[in-house]
Amino acid sequence: MKSEARNPKPEVANATREVNLSVQIGGMRMQNPVTVASGTFGYGVEYAQLLDLNQLGAVVVKGIRLGPVRGNPTPRTVEVASGLINAIGLQGPGVDGFIKKYWPFLKELKVPTIINIWGTTVEEYAEVARRFDELGGVGALELNVSCPNIKEGGAQFGTDCKLLSQVVSACRKATRLPLITKMSPNVVSIAPYAKAAEEGGSDALAVTNSYPAMAIDIETRRPRLANITGGLTGPCIKPIAIKLVWEAAKAVKIPIIGMGGIQNSADAIEFMMAGATAVAVGTANFYEPQTALQVLAGLRDFLQRQGLTDVRQLVGSVRVEKV
């Protein structure tokens, strides 16, 4: 390090060096790799007063199916050690409601919007994809095949390789928008699922969704969630998510958006080193809405401190030769 500093060349380079933060997810360019996780950022507009959305890599909205969804009864979330369990039940306005209520705001953003979509049948997924393709101006579609909180839909597609590849192929046919498949963590090994999504035509993977979990109030003897079980998220799942990203990255060539408990730039860098091209902040938004921007600032500092010129140099850079 010291000897390098004595060399005048790197110093000059240092002063003028621009760090490239932009990454590519399928056909979608992100000005930086930091985005947010579906369901933890509403439809963007709710946070517009607290942070400048145009500084993000992309905005990701809450899961949308064809028609409006009422969602589960309450309580819908419960706090646990270093985490949260939720069973929202994918409440949402449906495609039309979304377009009417939220799209006018989102389409004016300078950064792409990723729309998280779901359905209860392969046909519904494809139809929702087609509707957003028609809409124009959407950044990418994220196929939620891994929501643990809905009986008919979501998770079963993410834990069955054949269904998964059917859903992805059907959406692939319905749209030319970049497709991101949001993977379920609840599998013996993620590799075959990752490959199924890639082969089905997915442009990227989002790893990972929440873990099936449960909590009981011992005084009332009732589950703490009206839905009985829910999905575990937050810092508590980070070590599991890192492992899944690492394994998925070894299995496929398409980029991965890493998520699960990211609270700061060190967490984000850990995901990138494990193999993620981009990262998403989820549960942390709920307690610190500035998290994504803090992650971005910390990431920039880290690259500069390490003398790196391109954020992509971090991707998959973990050194795993056994000693």
Place this chain on the structure above:
Amino acid sequence: MKSEARNPKPEVANATREVNLSVQIGGMRMQNPVTVASGTFGYGVEYAQLLDLNQLGAVVVKGIRLGPVRGNPTPRTVEVASGLINAIGLQGPGVDGFIKKYWPFLKELKVPTIINIWGTTVEEYAEVARRFDELGGVGALELNVSCPNIKEGGAQFGTDCKLLSQVVSACRKATRLPLITKMSPNVVSIAPYAKAAEEGGSDALAVTNSYPAMAIDIETRRPRLANITGGLTGPCIKPIAIKLVWEAAKAVKIPIIGMGGIQNSADAIEFMMAGATAVAVGTANFYEPQTALQVLAGLRDFLQRQGLTDVRQLVGSVRVEKV
């Protein structure tokens, strides 16, 4: 509650009432349902100065295979948010080493010893079981089919229903000791595995072992564990473990020993309400060796406060009628 108090009978009963804490795991009677998790309590002797082992429901020792095992290189553990990742690699003295070094101490205890065993083949599992059957005086055998840190052995038996039932049946033939099958959490659904273990002749299930996980040191870019990946344990996995116990309990009739992040009596009661007949304290021993005894004291208080006379009244008592 108040009207009950006005009735003289329960009050008298209250004063003299003995709370039954004992539970039965196969043929093994435990004076109370609180035990410890394999690998977190050494061979008992290490903690003998810090707590009275004879107050536990049982002592569970670190996993043992036929011969001695050196284990993985270091670092072997890393602390994460509300948890720990370990990749010890099942270091141990082997059957003979164990019998020589630790059995003289353990066999003098007034409480049963549960021996956690493993192998790399079905035959080795059965042979280890046979050896401990011969030894005499062992409380029960716990089949570890779920260690994520050993390539050849452990986890693959726990994530393949056929192999699992083979291992259990082979051990069943080799011994009349109560058999406890230690389940892997890393499956899409625990129910078929739980049934496979039950059908193979297991007397009980231990739910759950650790979760495959990983952490990276972003400064050195190396995995924080020499083994690259390890198993996640501690409070962070409790909500996942509760859900697994609840699902396993619905699937089988044999008793379940619940574990995963238990830190206090409320956690233990949560496991029991979800369906566990007994509970084990694991990672918490590392930071608070008194945990198991604190859990026991708190459990006794809770029963008394709720006017219950038998700890078994808690088992599976969660009220799950959807509202």
Place this chain on the structure above:
Amino acid sequence: MLPPTMVEESVRIISNERATDLYFRLVVQSPRIAPLVQPGQFAHLRILPLREALLRRPFSIFRVEGYTFSILYKAVGKGTELLSRMRPDDELNAIGPLGHGFTVPPAGGEMPLLVAGGYGMAAMYLLAQRSPQRGIVFVGGRRRVDILCEDEFRALGWDVRATTEDGSHGEKGLVTQPLIAELKRGTAGRKLFACGPTPMLKAVSRIAEEFNVPAELSMDEHMCCGVGVCLTCVIPISTGDGWEYQRTCTEGPVFDSRLIAWEATA
């Protein structure tokens, strides 16, 4: 762009003192949030020493004085207990003011009847202070210690009627008893405003219907984000042909009692 209606800021504790029993009053320096507060709004506080518990905790804003605001809170769990041990000059992080508060009765409008249980009294003070019309506050609690800011309401010139369940202070019984008695004396030009535990709100809702008086209720649902993104805090709201879930942190916490689809609540 419109001026911000909510901001995030690091707030410094000015004082944090026990009021009665388990209730504490916290005053913080908050130059950006304090001036924006409307009656019935809340602040979402990050209690920084809470580490393994991640979420913010919501508290109604009790009083606003200059660039400070205060809350009145009860130590009921890990967050509030840690909060009660924090000291002047310690920092908290706050997002606020949040939510859709009470409609302040216009001058010459309805005469306000305030109904408050437990820490619900906190949410009412600012309404009483900013209402051009004085009215009656019905405050109720289990025991004497649950009656919180009676004198402060009196100091504003309001008529205060206290009830306790154990009779240790004021009338013995539920807070709805003197309310009913008062409404029997007359309902014209009167409007109810209530904040407290859900069973109390439900009772007030029924009374409002029975006496055909308007009522605004501040609903107490568990919250997570506090700003409308997570959909944790929903309650069923009538839509004419049925009901839909709306967010208490955003569309609420204050709702017109006639819109609440009580039949769909647990």
Place this chain on the structure above:
Amino acid sequence: MLPPTMVEESVRIISNERATDLYFRLVVQSPRIAPLVQPGQFAHLRILPLREALLRRPFSIFRVEGYTFSILYKAVGKGTELLSRMRPDDELNAIGPLGHGFTVPPAGGEMPLLVAGGYGMAAMYLLAQRSPQRGIVFVGGRRRVDILCEDEFRALGWDVRATTEDGSHGEKGLVTQPLIAELKRGTAGRKLFACGPTPMLKAVSRIAEEFNVPAELSMDEHMCCGVGVCLTCVIPISTGDGWEYQRTCTEGPVFDSRLIAWEATA
């Protein structure tokens, strides 16, 4: 039963003050642990305000006075930073004394040469104090601030030789340089005792071999349980025909340098 060699106790902080830079001295009231301490042993402390970080942190016991013991620690991470903000009368939980310490040189036995780097100096003080023979302490660090208890060793009548890598204090260079110089003057009846970073220990081990003097090394491995149950803290120890992993918390932290299978370490 044998008398206990280790106990768990709640210990009260008597003082906790900055020594130099990032180093702090913590003194705790510990009537049960303090009397049992042998040189080279450690205490496993639970820093209670650490919440999402669960584990205890191990620290060599620096001094023992009556029913108190002290540690000398460097604030390097979340636990030690939180610890440095704790105040007198705050409580910690301690398990100790733990581990197998140094062999105190018997009267008329070898002359001790102590080699210590950074917080390794803490582990050495008790050895110097309890040794019937005075000797030489070689203390080394990066900068002046890393030289910790020089005066305390002098006060015990020991010959202190300080080195710093940047030359800001004592001789410039590594702690092993004056050690080698001293050993060149003579090795007979001398024995090395070392505690510090692993590269330093490895160097001392090589020097001991080269000069054929015995050496006891206090090994620095990450710990988890601290009492021998988890098998986190192992290092490779020769067994004659090979090596096996032994626990630094139980069989160690102090090992005879000839037994360490350095070739098997990372």
